[in-house]
Amino acid sequence: MLEEEEFSTTSTVNKDPAPITWELVDPPPNKKPIALKWVYKVKFNPKGEVVKHKAKLVAKVTRIEIVRLVVAIAINAD
Numbered sequence: 001m002l003e004e005e006e007f008s009t010t011s012t013v014n015k016d017p018a019p020i021t022w023e024l025v026d027p028p029p030n031k032k033p034i035a036l037k038w039v040y041k042v043k044f045n046p047k048g049e050v051v052k053h054k055a056k057l058v059a060k061v062t063r064i065e066i067v068r069l070v071v072a073i074a075i076n077a078d
Contacts, residue, residue: 040053
C-alpha cells in the first residue's frame, strides 16, 4: 500500500498547484462540524504501471455543496 505522502493533496478548485493550508479552529457552540475525509486513488496504464496518484476531499452527499461553497469563498478571499 502506498503512503499518503505519495498522493497530491493540492488545490483543484482553480487548478492551483500550491498546497492547501488548513487552520484548526473551534466550531461555534451550537453547530456541528461537517465530517470530511480524504479519498486516495492510484491510476494505472494498460501495462499496469502507476501513472498518477489522485486525492480528493469528500463529505456526505447532502453537505458537499456547502463544503464546495466554503472552499470557493476561502480561495477567493485570498
